[in-house]
Amino acid sequence: xxxxxxxxxxxxxxxxxEGIEASYSFQLExxxxxxxxxxxxxxxxxxxxxxxSQLHLWYFLGSxxxxxxxxxxxxxxxxxxxxxAIQEENDDNAGFHFLLGQIYTLRALNKIxxxxxxxxxxxxxxxxxxxxxxxxxxxxxxxxxxxxGIFNYTLSFIxxxxxxxxxxxxxxxxxEKGLENLRR
Numbered sequence: 001x002x003x004x005x006x007x008x009x010x011x012x013x014x015x016x017x018e019g020i021e022a023s024y025s026f027q028l029e030x031x032x033x034x035x036x037x038x039x040x041x042x043x044x045x046x047x048x049x050x051x052x053s054q055l056h057l058w059y060f061l062g063s064x065x066x067x068x069x070x071x072x073x074x075x076x077x078x079x080x081x082x083x084x085a086i087q088e089e090n091d092d093n094a095g096f097h098f099l100l101g102q103i104y105t106l107r108a109l110n111k112i113x114x115x116x117x118x119x120x121x122x123x124x125x126x127x128x129x130x131x132x133x134x135x136x137x138x139x140x141x142x143x144x145x146x147x148x149g150i151f152n153y154t155l156s157f158i159x160x161x162x163x164x165x166x167x168x169x170x171x172x173x174x175x176e177k178g179l180e181n182l183r184r
Contacts, residue, residue, distance in 0.1 A: 016047055023055055031055060046082035049075045050103055057106055061113065072110065079103055094138035101130035101147050124151060 019034035032055055038048035053075035060068035080103055083096070090096035104127035111120035128151050134144035 015041075016051065019051055023051070023058075028055060028058075044082060044085070046079040046086070046099065046103075049079035049082060050099060053079055054102075054106055057110060060110075069110065072106075076103060076107060076110075092137055094134040094141040094144065097130045097134040097137065098141065098144050098147070101127045101134065101144065103127075104130060105147060105150075127151065 015034055015038045019031045019038065022028070022034060023031035032052065035048045035052040035055070038045070039052065042048065053072050056068050056072035056075060059065065060072055080100075083100055083103065087096075104123045108120045108123035108127060111117075111123055128148055131144040131147040134141045135148075
């Protein structure tokens, strides 16, 4: 899933891959340690901060421990700042825009749990915009289609009385289009 984000033969990508695999296998302490190791070695890269923020968002969602949410927000903000610092040289990199889409997706999820609907809407729009940029750069970047599909499908369940807000924000709430993107 994340193989295209970083050069395949690079130790950097190996550390992140191991951390991602550990996190998806619920070896969260190991994943945390690997992401911290990555950050120590590559403090200017947004990737370690992003994946560490994701872990803390998961911790928050599972425990509702407010300190975990604050840690998530801290690392998410750092990831976004680090990404902004290298955006110019990565603006033609689909994987980079996918990363930004992931950052904003997690932010939208956090805002939904905080019942900050407008913030969630704007974060969702930013995520979809980044996924669209990734596809513009590389039309075969399927992970970006998946990100858009999740939003299209999920937004289709919003009550029709407030769906107009989604359309004003420039997003679609098309269940079939969402499923089509998810199947790619």
